[in-house]
Amino acid sequence: MHFSDLGLMAELQRAVAEQGYDTPTPIQQQAIPAVMTGQDLMATAQTGTGKTAGFTLPILHRLASGGNDRLTRVARTPRVLVLTPTRELAIQVEESVRTYGKHLPVTSVAVFGGVGINPQIAALRRGVDILVATPGRLLDHVQQRTVDLSGIEIFVLDEADRMLDMGFIRDIRKIIGLLPKQRQNLLFSATFSPEIRELAAGLLHQPVSVDVAPRNTAAETVTQKVIECNREQKKDLLKHLFDTRGLHQVLVFARTKHGADALARTLDKAGIKSAAIHGDKSQGARTRALSEFKDGKLVALVATDIAARGIDIDALPYVINYELPNVPEDYVHRIGRTGRAGMEGEAISLVCHDERPQLKDIEKLIKRTVERVVVEGFEPSATAAPRPPQPPRGQRKAQSGHGQPQPRTQTAKSGKNSGRPQQHHSGSRHR
Numbered sequence: 506m507h508f509s510d511l512g513l514m515a516e517l518q519r520a521v522a523e524q525g526y527d528t529p530t531p532i533q534q535q536a537i538p539a540v541m542t543g544q545d546l547m548a549t550a551q552t553g554t555g556k557t558a559g560f561t562l563p564i565l566h567r568l569a570s571g572g573n574d575r576l577t578r579v580a581r582t583p584r585v586l587v588l589t590p591t592r593e594l595a596i597q598v599e600e601s602v603r604t605y606g607k608h609l610p611v612t613s614v615a616v617f618g619g620v621g622i623n624p625q626i627a628a629l630r631r632g633v634d635i636l637v638a639t640p641g642r643l644l645d646h647v648q649q650r651t652v653d654l655s656g657i658e659i660f661v662l663d664e665a666d667r668m669l670d671m672g673f674i675r676d677i678r679k680i681i682g683l684l685p686k687q688r689q690n691l692l693f694s695a696t697f698s699p700e701i702r703e704l705a706a707g708l709l710h711q712p713v714s715v716d717v718a719p720r721n722t723a724a725e726t727v728t729q730k731v732i733e734c735n736r737e738q739k740k741d742l743l744k745h746l747f748d749t750r751g752l753h754q755v756l757v758f759a760r761t762k763h764g765a766d767a768l769a770r771t772l773d774k775a776g777i778k779s780a781a782i783h784g785d786k787s788q789g790a791r792t793r794a795l796s797e798f799k800d801g802k803l804v805a806l807v808a809t810d811i812a813a814r815g816i817d818i819d820a821l822p823y824v825i826n827y828e829l830p831n832v833p834e835d836y837v838h839r840i841g842r843t844g845r846a847g848m849e850g851e852a853i854s855l856v857c858h859d860e861r862p863q864l865k866d867i868e869k870l871i872k873r874t875v876e877r878v879v880v881e882g883f884e885p886s887a888t889a890a891p892r893p894p895q896p897p898r899g900q901r902k903a904q905s906g907h908g909q910p911q912p913r914t915q916t917a918k919s920g921k922n923s924g925r926p927q928q929h930h931s932g933s934r935h936r
């Protein structure tokens with residue numbers, strides 16, 4: 506199938522061609538026709554499947570077809586609302602709208618917290634067709650009466666599962682209550698839990714269901730490996746992988762904000778240019794880190810799960826799980842950051858003895874056993890080192906979990922070996 510088979514207007518086909526895409530991804534093949542005809546949509550698709558273009562293109566098509574009278578009015582209230590869980594995702598969705606809508610007279614704005622509200626107010630006042638927002642900041646605008654949602658014709662809930670994880674359900678319900686009853690609804694979620702099912706039941710009317718990335722199918726193009734090691738070796742092993750494999754543009758996952766910071770500092774000190782990205786970083790710091798990473802100025806970006814959601818980087822070659830996530834679905838999200846849109850990618854997980862239960866859960870979810878390898882010089886000891894004392898549950902988040910090296914139990918020290926394992930702005934307008 507070719508993009509020209511989908512019946513999108515010429516301006517959109519041109520923008521797609523300029524991006525260098527000729528074949529729609531599976532989600533695009535299924536979602537674009539359904540959205541174009543005005544139907545509600547329930548899509549189970551994770552980041553990396555091309556889902557953003559899957560809703561952006563048909564939405565732009567609907568806005569721009571059927572008479573452009575509204576598009577030529579000077580000040581206008583938003584006709585499309587896209588809710589996203591994170592600022593990064595809001596920025597990226599809005600960028601996609603601009604990319605695909607560049608030959609159409611459509612305006613868009615992204616509003617999210619952590620930055621000044623006034624430029625957003627000014628942008629909304631100038632009039633906007635497509636509003637991309639995070640829930641909290643959108644409700645701030647509602648309260649200040651700086652946004653009018655009464656003209657929304659299409660409502661998109663992006664990464665709905667993550668929204669629920671982040672506790673946005675009440676905000677979402679509040680926002681839905683402010684929208685006109687008559688509208689088209691699109692819901693995207695990487696997983697289809699009972700909570701999502703319930704949300705979908707109340708939101709969608711006779712939706713078309715699209716399921717391109719079942720939650721138990723880790724991206725086919727990603728080579729997955731587990732490197733077994735001792736907990737206290739992880740930092741050295743990671744440095745060793747960078748040194749011996751010439752890694753670049755690596756997204757490294759840590760479980761905690763503190764752990765991400767500490768790891769980025771360690772790598773940086775070892776001459777591996779790194780930065781951490783997590784929820785406590787200012788918007789400016791996050792945007793800077795992301796753009797330096799994209800430009801190749803940083804070799805590694807150390808991220809927590811929530812911060813990494815929505816990071817859109819083409820052809821990311823490596824993802825390293827410095828620690829396994831507690832929630833198995835997060836593993837699928839993490840490795841989905843590589844091997845995108847048909848590119849090959851490699852996901853390496855450093856797994857110590859304590860993490861075996863998590864690995865077991867992950868393998869149950871993805872329905873496959875991940876290949877185990879051992880790196881010479883970093884062999885795990887036969888009997889695991891005792892787990893360091895854990896703080897009470899409530900305090901765990903503040904701990905790095907790997908901040909201090911534990912007593913060494915590793916004896917092998919060959920050292921010399923092959924190492925081969927056996928955003929931006931708050932509002933923008935465009936023409």
Ligand code: AMP
Nearest residue numbers: 526528529530552553554555556557846
């Ligand atoms: P998304 O799932 O929306 O985050 O998109 C994942 C990546 O795939 C983005 O970097 C897009 O630019 C890219 N992409 C989207 N559609 C296509 C396509 N039809 N062919 C190739 N790449 C695409």
